[in-house]
Amino acid sequence: MQRFAYTCLFASVIWSLFSCSAREQQDLDLSEAVILISPQMKETVQKTAKKILIEEIEKRTSKSLKTGRDWNSKLTVALTLASADSLYGKTVPIRIGPHAVEQKREGYRIFHEKEGDRNTLWVIGADIRGIYYGIGKLLRTVRMSEGKISLDADIDFSESPQYALRGHQFGYRNTANSWDAWTVEQFDQHFREQVLFGANAFENIPCQKGNSSPHFKVDPQVMEVELSKICEKYGVDYWVWTPAPRDLTEPGAHQEGLETQEAFYARCPRLDAVFVPGGDPGENHPSDLIPYLEDLSKILKEYHPEAGIWVSLQGFNKEKVTYFFDYLDKNSPDWLRGLVYGPSSPPIALERELLPEKYMHRFYPDITHTIRCHYPVENWDQAFALTLGREPCNPQPEMYTRLFQRDSPYTDGFITYSDGTHDDINKVMWSQLGWDPGKAPATIVAEYTRFFFGAEVGEEAARGIFALEENWDGPILENPAIEKTLALWKRLEAANPQLSGNWRWQQLLMRAYYDAYIRDRLAFEKELEAKAYEILGQADSIGADQAMSKALQHLQKADTDPVSQELKEKVLAYAEMLFQSIGAQSSVEKYQASGAERGAVLDFIDYPLNNRWWLEDEFAKIRQFESEAEKLARLDFIRSYESPGEGSFYDNISSADVRHVTSKTNDAIDFLWENNGISRKRLSTQLFQFTPTLEYDELDPESDYLIRVSGFGEALLRANGQRLTPSKYQKGYEEFKEFPLPGELISEGKLKISFDKPDEEHLNWRQQSRVTDVWVIRQ
CATH class of the missing domain: 3.30.379.10 (Chitobiase/beta-hexosaminidase domain 2-like)
Structure with missing residues (x-):
């Protein structure tokens, strides 16, 4: 219903913005x-x-x-x-x-x-x-x-703008997937364009080493001064993100941090604000951080009297949060300008409530990432998470409008977290919503496409941007939008060769081709896996070893007879164009991206979308079994892993096409990242939730059931509110916990499964218990 409303609004806005034939006589010719x-x-x-x-x-x-x-x-x-x-x-x-x-x-x-x-x-x-x-x-x-x-x-x-602060981070550093390849002239043009869409602040990450990026065309200490000059030129604020030394309790760390900052302040012609994150990075207790900030403020005032110090409480536990706000209440320091709310900060409404009125509250929303982040893509298919990864081209005008309207009212404005050019449309969305939170996404996107692509192209290109967002809505193989989106962008591509050198155009087209390629690969590789399981079903008659060999031969068609290579070639071509136009680093090996998570979409474009790697490893183990009976038993288990039989149910906890899972994560931590993204685990094992809930209404009250759980660590399971006692309790990946289900709990054929959260706050989230697969097996 909401998408229909957006579509109607989009159509009306496009009509008002682009139809001109009826009013040509009323036009001003400029x-x-x-x-x-x-x-x-x-x-x-x-x-x-x-x-x-x-x-x-x-x-x-x-x-x-x-x-x-x-x-x-x-x-x-x-x-x-x-x-x-x-x-x-x-x-x-x-x-x-x-x-x-x-x-x-x-x-x-x-x-x-x-x-x-x-x-x-x-x-x-x-x-x-x-x-x-x-x-x-x-x-x-x-x-x-x-x-x-x-x-x-x-x-x-x-x-006039509703929010006083409307800015974006442009860190000239190696971890950005494109900025480190830019010249002063490119930054000048880009900052100008951001101002034309309503931004009034830019945040750099200074004090980078000159040899820290192979892409630097300008020494970072020169660039950080040039960015200050550009901000002065356009009359906007220049912010910097400068973490404290990681451990301020180490001898000399406090003074070293002050000296590094002072050297930067001295050479910077304009500086309006210094943001020191309390965490991410930095694990300093506020009792050590606050004195450092106070000393920093004194140095800052010497060089930039009107500038202010800002701090975030990212990663603070309850004790640290209490300490910080107690300090503000008792001391009311004038050296602090405001508090920054960022990912892993206390809840935004609570932080606003606790913050005294004299201090401003700045938002630091993550508009650049898709998974393991502040704002994960909603209802994203695992195939996209495995391939597009954390920093693909991600225009999401509808999603970010909803999130802006939900969270921004607790703040006085924002400087978004960004690490490259891929989120360009999201930046414009936030800038414009900072002027008017009620502005329709269609209006903003239409102005974007009109300005950057031209009035004659703008209408259809605007539709194409919304179509790209629709590509990511739900299971890929159930989403007809992907094929239509590609057709739309192909028409635009063919009709507008004059835009082929436009980097914004290039990255949108690359996304359209990439999405379609992943759709075709997913369909093909799922068919290959299904056929492999059919072959394994013949193991009793042809023998375990021959069944494994034939199944593997079939699975390997994904590599020997790949599909839709023409789509892949278009992706590769646009990746090269983007590297030439803006230094976009879409591969670690080919384009020297700083890491696999930093926009390296080419490095995962052929990552398996079925379980063939896992099956290869499992078959190697099975071949070492001594008896044929053991081999056949294990093959039967593998074949029926996701098909437990009639009257039984299986759910891959965070898959986009689950039937029974009713919970969602509040962060993109439901995708396991290991070995730089090249994991050979079962695909289901790479998705998880900490405490999922599942609901069933089709159980047979006259039957006995066993609940099986796979994941990692603990699984404190409840069935219809009652904690169950396990009959098996293994804690490793791809191991199992089993819980007999008492018949009296399902007298009406309904079941709700939930999990209590173990006391693991002392552990990093990567070490905390999680659930990946749940079966309800009819005995």
């Missing part, structure tokens, strides 16, 4: 417009505003607008501050009162004024940022094509 810029603004601001407007229009139209100092043109684009009385002798039409949002901080108004045969398009900003944001809205609204620039003649639009 192709010969002259730009007037208020001389009351600083000369550097005038220069930047003019440069943005002229350059961005010329890129898209080949028309270079002129600037002037009089009103002789038939159409004038006038840029001025709301505080100005006049512009080159003409009175500036200023509104007053509560509805004059161009008077509010960062607000602006764009409207058309007609006087006889003279037309003026006013862009009035409350301040310098308001001017830039007004230019951004104008550029996102005008219809531009070769030699043509037009706009609705009746435009009168104004807005």
